Amino acid sequence: MNDLVTPNIGAAYRRRRLGHFRDPSAYTRYREAYDRAMADLPRPAQTWDVETRFGTVRVYRFGAGDGVPLVLLPGRTASTPMWSSNLAGLAAHRPVYALDLLGEPGLSVQTRPLTSAADQAGWLADVLARLGHDRVHLLGVSIGGWTAFNLAVHAPDRIASVSLLDPANLFGRITWKAVVVSLGAFVPFFPESWRRRLLGWISGGADATGDLPVANLISAGMRDFTTFLPVPTYPTDDQVAGVGLPVLALIAGRSIIHNPRKAARRARRLLSRGAVELWPDASHAINGEFPDRVNARVLAFVDGTDAGSADEGLPR
Template sequence: MNDILEPNIGGASSRRRLGHFRDASAFARYRNAYDQAMAQLPEPDQAQDVVTSFGTVRVYRFGDGDGVPLLLLPGRTASTPMWEPNLAGLTAHRPVYTVDLLGEPGLSVQTRAFTSAADQAGWLAELLAQLGHDRVHLFGVSIGGWSAFHLALHAPEKVASVSLLDPASLFGRFTWKVVVTSLGSVLPFFPESWRRGLLSWISGGADASEDEPIANLISAGMRDFTAFLPPPTYPTDDQVAGVGVPVLALIAGRSIIHDPRKAALRARRLLPHGVVELWPDASHAINGEFPERVNARVLAFVDEIDRTGHAGGTP
């Protein structure tokens, strides 16, 4: 799909507290980076814009078949192209949907301000209702994992399982390092070299140079997009324990967003239907560092759910 909705641009969008690009030139730069990054992905079988009460959501479908699909939710300031390392391997086994999150850089267009975690789960539930599937397997990284978790709380009847890659603000609280990194995403005049250095730092030293299309896209989103998102709420013990669907949580041992070991301990203690693994060598960019291993683990997990209805051999 080449045609896109009119993006939110500065001015009125700012006054309405909607995610928006700073000006038309900022969007043009971002769109160029987006198209270059999308060119690295397999060709989508379908692209559609789905209307919800909080805005219109850009959704791509990759692969066909009748299996229960995966719905992929990206991290903060990222969008569909961040899944490039994983898509080919996942779509070889089952259909996959990817989403550009509302209120974040991407081709989704927010029309109503968010005031709570329930709002952010609400539009995702509306999206699920329109995709035409009884249930989906959710697969989220970082803030996408947080979104997947709250969607499972909000609309469990639509969720077959949840796979979380180093989820943000779920099992461990944010560290001071996250505050430092966040500055690069909110200060428009933050030096580009510093911004790329922060991207590399949070990604465990991954390449964030101008030759890397996904890094270019994320950097463009950090520089040219303004978000108005409520701080991600940290769930209570009762909320975590209240998730009634199977959960796979892969915690990155070198993550800077939380204390990995404490996060793994909390997840193991509270998740009633959870499989929790601490990957010592992984950073927060776990999906790109270990794409084959991540894909294999997630696919084995969702295959078991489809086959038995539960995970880990425990009903």
């Protein structure tokens, strides 16, 4: 359980408004769950902590080759292991970087408060600048989708395309159901069995009660980590329409995060170069439910972008 960067642990970080583990025991529990979940992933070709103006960001590189890489941004409290169903398939086709979001549970370590959407874009722009690539493709799920698109709004220069898997608070506003999950799951000392039921609910009824490494990790992050992140800003119509990059948006028809049909309609109406698809059978856990289909769709999209023929003209 070696750390390249010292994690934030203890109440002193609360006063500084920085994400932190509640106490040493909380960190130990979380790190054991993290390492166990990471063991199910392909072995990273590289692991390092990238310095940004807001802290250090844990980055893993998978796969080989020198093509335009994919950068993966996970959902809330999930960190890199949430891509366990997708990584091998994606990395077989092009280089992949997976990040732990700054200020969230994971091995990234926050050193300055994040107070705005511009700050959220700032740390990610710093990471991309230090990866050594002129352009990258972004792939984000849930809040990771919001994070990817937020960067496209504020600092699009290094982005080749953006692929979004049921992004949160982007094309549709957060629903009361999602608020219930958020409030219930993050309350300290919330019964573990109830937390697992909430995870299952947000995942379309999936069983999250067993000994599943990713579910264990997400639950540990909810229980053992305190975040101080700004509420994700809902982008205006002008901000969405102003993103001129190729955007693939896969909206889960059974999502409780937003109204899926309204979200798809807004995306289709506003994205200038968007391919928008509503997947009726998918829940918010779309990447784990349909990993092969998601991988194939994303890879076809980024391949088309690299070839100069991004398929935004497909039926939407």
